[in-house]
Amino acid sequence: MHKLSLLAIGTKFGSTWMEAAKNNPNWEVAGCVANTNKSLRKASRKFNINKKYLFNDVSTAxxxxxxxxxxxxxxxxQFHYNMSKLVIEHDLHLILEKPITETWDQAVDLVRLLDKHKKKGCVGQTLRGELMLRMIAHKLNNGIIGNIEQFNFECHWNWLGDPKKRWRFRLPHMFLDDIGIHQIDTIRMLLNNRKCLTVFADEYTPKSYPIQTLKATANAILTMEDNIRVNYFGSMGAKGESLGWYGLIKAFGSKGSLYRDPYGEPYVVFEGKKKKKGIDCDDLDEFLSYTDYEKIPYVLEDFYHAITEDRPPVTDLHDNINSHAILLAMKKSSEEKRLVDVQAEFPQL
Incomplete structure (x- = not known):
């Protein structure tokens, strides 16, 4: 069996991808790029990388x-766009962490480049590979509660980090850029990858949160295709009860509702019934692919098959750009205090 060869740029979260490749019979780690020689030596030992293929410079690699x-x-x-552009221009397939780019034009340009060079691009949307969420998406998209009409997503907890040591805590839109993009993409996944039509959103920081230079909380009203209304609330600056970043999910359809909290099993309540009914997931491997893999290992396994079978990957950049549009629209709505027409203000190809 021919293995595909992977180069990792970055060793912090890049290690997650290298670990997934190391443990996958379809992939091998060919090389690594990092700022420091210490990081490179560590990656070389852990992932058995030939020292000839350890680099401090992307172009050389x-x-x-x-x-x-x-x-x-x-x-x-801030490095995503320029590095991704280099990768595609070298006629290589691209795996890109989220958020995709800092601007919409950059994201659209990457899609154009992929088409020009006839290469695949996937986004590291971790939760697309979470088995329970995949199962819920399958059930919802096959009509377990009928046509979905309303959707709520809520999460909150208290998360702190030292901005001097952790670059994420220096991001002005830290919550949306780091955690929110996972959740926005999860909402689209559970709504069968529908596009967003309009967004009205706000970002802010509670007075009790110690890092006032970043936006720790976000809330939004989204109108998705088929007039599905979504209420979103997320905060990493909430005291007391912790409702983790997987979130509390409530979907309301024409036949009933589906609920899932991050600590329990999902269930449905059908119209006219009082009893909660658990969702049967004993036969997952009959309707879901690659169930031996979860999260990033799943995304990587799917990407192998997308390349070798010449099909779109599950986190195809062509589609996932729609999740990115929601993220950018939420920021714009918050900054300008107005409703954003997503399709008009973030036009695609």
Missing amino acids: LEETPDLDAVVVATPN
């Missing part, structure tokens, strides 16, 4: 690593 198939860009957000 792309030129000198032989027989590459794909590159994962797992760096701070």
